[in-house]
Amino acid sequence: MMKYFSVAFTSVMTNVMAILLFSNAIAHHNSPESLEARVAAVGTLNIDVGSAGAGAATNESDSAAAEDGETVYNTACATCHAGGIAGAPILGKVDDWKERIEQGMDSLVEHALLGFTGSSGVMPPKGGNTSLSDSAVTAAVQFMIDQVK
Numbered sequence: 164m165m166k167y168f169s170v171a172f173t174s175v176m177t178n179v180m181a182i183l184l185f186s187n188a189i190a191h192h193n194s195p196e197s198l199e200a201r202v203a204a205v206g207t208l209n210i211d212v213g214s215a216g217a218g219a220a221t222n223e224s225d226s227a228a229a230e231d232g233e234t235v236y237n238t239a240c241a242t243c244h245a246g247g248i249a250g251a252p253i254l255g256k257v258d259d260w261k262e263r264i265e266q267g268m269d270s271l272v273e274h275a276l277l278g279f280t281g282s283s284g285v286m287p288p289k290g291g292n293t294s295l296s297d298s299a300v301t302a303a304v305q306f307m308i309d310q311v312k
């Protein structure tokens with residue numbers, strides 16, 4: 164869920180920065196065209212804030228956590244874990260996961276967050292996507308475990 168808030172926040176910040184840059188340009192050119200453009204820019208900000216808010220609200224459904232885990236897996240983990248690239252345990256393949264799951268969820272999450280070098284290869288911290296939140300990675304691990312239960 165944090166992911167959606169940060170996406171919304173980033174989109175708002177991008178617009179605020181665009182307007183700040185714009186206002187700066189207007190200060191130097193007081194032509195009617197600039198004024199029109201300035202009004203248009205403010206209009207854009209309102210539309211974007213509205214749609215970002217609606218997106219965040221829509222994603223707060225009951226199954227948001229489960230969906231998030233799958234989404235994170237698909238975007239950041241499937242590259243290796245779908246086909247067993249670089250020695251990664253394959254999604255849904257019990258033989259690949261049985262012993263790993265026996266060590267417990269805490270250890271699996273820690274290995275996913277901090278990275279892990281085992282007998283079959285190297286799991287990079289957060290799958291190499293360090294911008295992911297800890298809770299997003301945890302949800303992805305939970306999703307992966309759920310596929311072999």
Ligand code: HEC
Binds near residue numbers: 236289303
């Ligand atoms: C660059 C390839 C790669 C990506 C991307 C990747 N993994 Fe892995 N992962 C591996 C490999 C290789 C292993 C096995 C390491 C070993 O046991 O030798 C592994 C192992 C794991 C394990 C088992 C750790 C253990 O203790 O046995 C978990 C859990 C895991 N990955 C979660 C994730 C999650 C969650 C993501 C996405 C956020 C992800 N991985 C993305 C390569 C990857």
